[in-house]
Amino acid sequence: MADLSVNIAGVEFQNPIIAASGTIGFGHEYSEMYPLSVFGGISCKGTTLQERQGNPPPRIAETPMGMLNAVGLQNPGVEHFIHVELPWLKQQNTVVIANAAGSTQDDYCRIVEILSDTDVDMIELNISCPNVKAGGAQFGTSPESVEKITAAVRKYCKKPLIIKLSPNVADIAAVAKAAEGAGADAVSLINTLTGMRIDIQTRRPIIKNVTGGMSGPAVFPVAVRMVYQVKKAVSIPVIGLGGISTWQDAVEMIMAGADAIQIGTVLFTDPYAPLKISEGLHGYLDTHNIPSVRELTATVEV
Amino acid sequence: MKFDAQDCLLVSKRQLTPTIFDFRLKNADLAEITRPGQFAHLLVPGKTLRRPISVCDVQDDVIRLVFEVRGEGTRILAGMEEGSLINMICPLGNGFRIPEDKTVVLVGGGIGVPPMLYSARTAGERAIVINGFRDKSAVILTEDFKALGCRLIETTDNGSYGIHGFVTQPLEEVIDQADVVLACGPGPMLRNVAAAAAAHGKECFVSLEQRMACGIGACLGCAVGIRREDGSISYRHVCKDGPVFRAEEVAW
Helix, strand or coil: CCECCEEECCEEECCCEEECCCCCCCCCCHHHCCCHHHCCEEECCCECCCCECCCCCCCEEEECCEEEECCCCCECCHHHHHHHHHHHHCCCCCEEEEEECCCCHHHHHHHHHHHHCCCCCEEEEECCCCCCCCCHHHHCCCHHHHHHHHHHHHCCCCCCEEEECCCCCCCHHHHHHHHHHCCCCEEEECCCEEEECEECCCCEECCCCCEEEEECHHHHHHHHHHHHHHHHHCCCCEEEECCCCCHHHHHHHHHHCCCEEEECCHHHHCCCHHHHHHHHHHHHHHHCCCCEHHHHCCCCCC | CCCEEEEEEEEEEEECCCCEEEEEEECHHHHHHCCCCCEEEECCCCCCCCEEEEEEEEECCEEEEEEECCCHHHHHHHCCCCCCEEEEEEEECCCCCCCCCCCEEEEEEHHHCHHHHHHHHHHHHHEEEEEEECCHHHCCCHHHHHHCCCEEEEEECCCCCCEECCCHHHHHHHHHHCCEEEEECCHHHHHHHHHHHHHCCCEEEEECCCCCCCCCCCCCCCEEEEECCCCCEEEEECCCCCCEEEHHHECC
């Protein structure tokens, strides 16, 4: 069987499939169905310094081949994460990635400083959440703002630092280069695309927050394009995500330039997707006599 | 095993009204662990999101789901043929706690009626069931409830069948015989049932619905406002903390 292991910024993953932040909480629920070690890693629910209640409902709407969400970073706060969730997660035989969010630059620096003194394996900086009023995406929308927040956080970050990029920008490659230049160890992309749906009977937005983040198979081609552009622009590892739902999608995303992938929305459609994607990757690599998934990255011939 | 995503064989499909369908799905493992008031999350071919449907009944290795066609997803489900496999995550949610040796009043409204059947079966002769419908054409499951030997009261909003009026009228008449009131139905009905229960000092639990994604408590999509003791609102989730909530906690 082919080797599925990958190394991202010095961290060993037993396979390139990572659960995307916000879709798996802190892992407990999916662990009722299978061991979390089916994932190479888990990017935990976006965590802030203090507990957040999140947005009023409805928070979810379906879209053609996808969905919108506006959960609004509901989370129990970083201290709860460290003392209640992390000890259990560290026993699950998978890479634990903390996803750090905030409203101000100071928030980001402080939470990253706190997380740096824990057992988390990596920190993913969430500067692309479209569903909160303050912070989130405002830090991720231009190369200048991404460079500034990355450089500020870097000073406090003693863990491998992944910057999660927003697709709601004019030039994704420039944003990725800004993150790399300011000290990011890897980038992950794409976060959700901002979308909206209206109930035509009531004339009201379906989501109470009016807009939400769009994910699912519908965004996949956008994600492939952006990962392709980013891979050509940076030399740090690229984690590709956005609408991956089959092993074929995983192969395609890796060919576009991903060193590892994240899956999220597909877990809602099929909780067993990570097992099927892993099996499909093995099958593809074996069929094509490729000894390691690492040899597949950025092999698209243009 | 608390729940799992498994294929279930659609062994019987019936249409109860122009918009309501009655599915019987065979899966011994899931049927074994499913309790009243829990729900199943059904994969819909071609759709990203599953559809949460409350469990109507469980007998032996068969889970019965009675659902209404509300949109595209439920329309696709309604088109599934007997003999097909439907992937369900089941059982989900907390369900109704049916107290032993207590008289329970079960109140169902419209498509909120089906989950009351399994609850009534569990409560047996201790159940008083009040089911409300829009009109005669929407009435479902009458014979199923009668077969359980529970006391059954039916109402229609327009008086075309049963008692003319809302479920709260007969509820007022029987509530003093009850120890606990369990309800599922449209929001306004649940609010009125909760108010009646509160006025009579009875415990009341209501089953809520919300737009849902994962179904198991991971994504935090299906939030519902819960009033804390200090009056502030916090969000809990229909799929994992519910769908059944203590009525007095719900921030209507």
